[in-house]
Amino acid sequence: MKTEDFNFYLPEKLIAQHPLEDRKLSRLMILDKETGKIEHKIFKDIIEYLNPGDCLVLNDTKVIPARLFGERKNTGGKVEFLLLKRVKGDQWETLVKPGKKARIGDNIVFGEGLLEATVLDIREGGTRLIEFKYNGIFNEILDKLGEMPLPPYITEKLGDKDRYQTVYSKNEGSAAAPTAGLHFTKELLDDIKNKGVNIAFITLHVGLGTFRPVKVDDVENHDMHSEFFDVSKEAADKINNAKKNGGSIISVGTTSTRTLETVTDDNGVVKSKSGWTDIFIYPGYKFKIVDKLITNFHLPESTLIMLVSTLSTRENVLNAYKCAVDEKYRFFSFGDAMFIK
Structure with a gap:
């Protein structure tokens, strides 16, 4: 599998330089992972796609002014x-x-x-x-x-450094934000919880390896960076119970996804543990626990778009990205979101 297989055309003007004033009003693309069907929504509409008994898994890491x-x-x-x-x-x-x-x-x-x-x-x-x-x-x-370590593709200064934190950030240690979670407000999370959706918090401290380009021609030869994670017994129990009772496990972001897949055994059971992970998820990988994914739009030829492609297909995801460019979605950290269902 070639790195260039995950390339796509992205106009520089679509790279979001600042967050929206209201987090939940980002655009939301819905992608059916089986059929490739695409819908266009607003992020606050995500609640319509979450069902009682599902488990929404959030990364509660906090960015340090690194x-x-x-x-x-x-x-x-x-x-x-x-x-x-x-x-x-x-x-x-x-x-x-x-x-x-x-x-x-x-x-x-x-x-x-x-x-x-x-x-x-x-x-x-x-x-x-x-x-x-x-x-x-x-x-x-x-x-x-210290100053917030914004990614290199964001060239404008951030006025309010809290906008590069999720509203549920708690455990300090990240050099970059888990950006899929930036769209949630406390009110939206309350509404999701009141609908009967379980919410589990796990931690993965995001390193700048997230933005490191893949420099090898063959995907399999990429040396993945290592990041620290922690999954509590409470979180593991919530996720396992939801799965056992027929609920979907919805991962918020590639960081939550990598953590979940690291701590899940071959029987699909999430274990409570902490440590370092360098898991690299690309097409051919079989997911053990994650059913659906909320994510942002990522860099061409990045490990992130490779992970996203794995949950659906490369063809479906690249078609969705072409659609996002045509529809002028905002890309990367402060950009819009995609829900793969």
């Missing part, structure tokens, strides 16, 4: 950090620009000394292992000094 701007302690040279993931304690794997200004042993200061970092190691791929030193509470300092 972009930091500092300078080398000795020379004053400007340095930009992007925190990818906490390794342990105050040690983080980090992207650094320019990389040549972050050699092993170098010290970088942020916020006139509120935060200081030492480069411990240079890792494969050029990322740095760094250790922070500070007085006080790290998250409070990060909130004061």
